[in-house]
Amino acid sequence: MSTGNLKYQYARLSSAEKLxxxxxxxxxxxxxxxxxxxxxxxxxxxxxxxxxxFNDFILQPWSIVTYSFFHGGIWHLFWNMIMLYFSxxxxxxxxxxxxxxNVYFLGVIAGGxxxxxxxxxxxxxxxxxxxxxxxxxxVTAVLIFVCTYIPNQEVRLFIFNIKxxxxxxxxxxxDLIQIPNSGNAGGxxxxxxxxxxGYVYARQLxxxxxxxxxxxxxxxxxxxxxxxxxxxxxxxxxxxxANRNPKSKVDYDKESKQRKIDSILDKISKSGYESLSQLEKxxxxxxxxxx
Numbered sequence: 206m207s208t209g210n211l212k213y214q215y216a217r218l219s220s221a222e223k224l225x226x227x228x229x230x231x232x233x234x235x236x237x238x239x240x241x242x243x244x245x246x247x248x249x250x251x252x253x254x255x256x257x258x259f260n261d262f263i264l265q266p267w268s269i270v271t272y273s274f275f276h277g278g279i280w281h282l283f284w285n286m287i288m289l290y291f292s293x294x295x296x297x298x299x300x301x302x303x304x305x306x307n308v309y310f311l312g313v314i315a316g317g318x319x320x321x322x323x324x325x326x327x328x329x330x331x332x333x334x335x336x337x338x339x340x341x342x343x344v345t346a347v348l349i350f351v352c353t354y355i356p357n358q359e360v361r362l363f364i365f366n367i368k369x370x371x372x373x374x375x376x377x378x379x380d381l382i383q384i385p386n387s388g389n390a391g392g393x394x395x396x397x398x399x400x401x402x403g404y405v406y407a408r409q410l411x412x413x414x415x416x417x418x419x420x421x422x423x424x425x426x427x428x429x430x431x432x433x434x435x436x437x438x439x440x441x442x443x444x445x446x447a448n449r450n451p452k453s454k455v456d457y458d459k460e461s462k463q464r465k466i467d468s469i470l471d472k473i474s475k476s477g478y479e480s481l482s483q484l485e486k487x488x489x490x491x492x493x494x495x496x
Contacts, residue, residue: 220302221293221347224309225286228340231274232282250275255317255337257324257391273313275338285340292348295369298490299354299470305347306424307417308406312346312399319398320391330390337391342399349373349403354411355473376400466492 218226239246255272256262262269276282296305320337324330351358352373359366377400380393387393409416469485481489 219293219297220305220309221289221297224293224340225289228274228276228282228286232276232279235275250338251336253338255320257321257330257333257335257337259321259325262321269314269317270310272317272336272338273340273343276340277338281339285344288348289340289344292344292351295351295355295358295360296347298486299351299473301492303421304415304417307421308346308350308403309343310424311406311417311420312402313340313343315346315402316342316395316398319401320395323394324391329385333390335391337395339392339395341392342395345376345396345399346403346406348376349400350407353404353407358473373400462492 215223215226235246235249238244239249252265253268253271253275255268256265276285293305296308317337324333324335352369356368356370356373358369360369360372362372377397380396380400384390384393406416465488469481469489472480472485
């Protein structure tokens with residue numbers, strides 16, 4: 206497959222699928238490099254994992270995000286990506302890629318901060334030598350967001366239909382129980398940090414406030430800084446129909462579309478996602494892609 210074809214296939218993926226592809230690629234490349242060069246896995250991972258000491262973190266501040274792209278083994282990666290795929294599909298049926306990325310990466314950061322604070326504040330963890338890796342905090346943020354935003358929506362789990370809020374409550378409860386009873390207290394603390402972010406984000410959004418808007422603008426500015434400037438197209442002479450006002454038409458179409466989105470979201474909150482017709486589902490999915 207050519208590089209151009211790979212880029213085309215990647216561009217067609219949803220935001221969740223792109224994250225899955227990146228995580229899998231990082232896992233494979235890290236495994237290959239460490240094997241071929243005769244390194245230990247930690248030789249590479251230590252530059253990207255989130256250390257528990259603040260002094261170490263200050264020397265590699267990028268690790269508050271990069272830790273989420275590395276995993277401790279194939280099963281660690283597999284379960285995180287499975288959860289990201291299914292929770293991401295539900296999320297992206299409601300909202301666009303920008304909001305998804307905001308929730309995911311803010312969840313990663315929140316999980317990392319909870320890990321750092323916990324291991325420097327609570328006496329039970331202070332003497333522990335550890336570091337944080339894995340996408341779990343971001344994945345949990347996305348999952349708990351949808352469980353909070355449409356709590357009564359039912360999904361098929363094996364042979365049962367179960368409401369999303371039951372799933373969210375169960376996952377949070379399991380993490381709480383496992384903090385003192387597992388060898389991965391840091392991971393469970395990070396999950397809870399991501400869960401808290403997802404819950405607060407969804408609750409605020411239901412009230413009309415997008416707490417990730419500033420973060421989204423910051424990341425867009427950051428991406429734009431590194432993007433190559435596109436070549437300006439040669440000037441063209443164009444003509445406009447004096448009897449037509451395009452701006453008013455665009456504004457009308459946008460308002461009409463937003464009213465329809467609001468109506469569909471109201472229907473979801475009252476009766477659940479499955480109450481929508483196929484046309485409404487398709488419209489909502491397309492509107493989410495355009496955001």
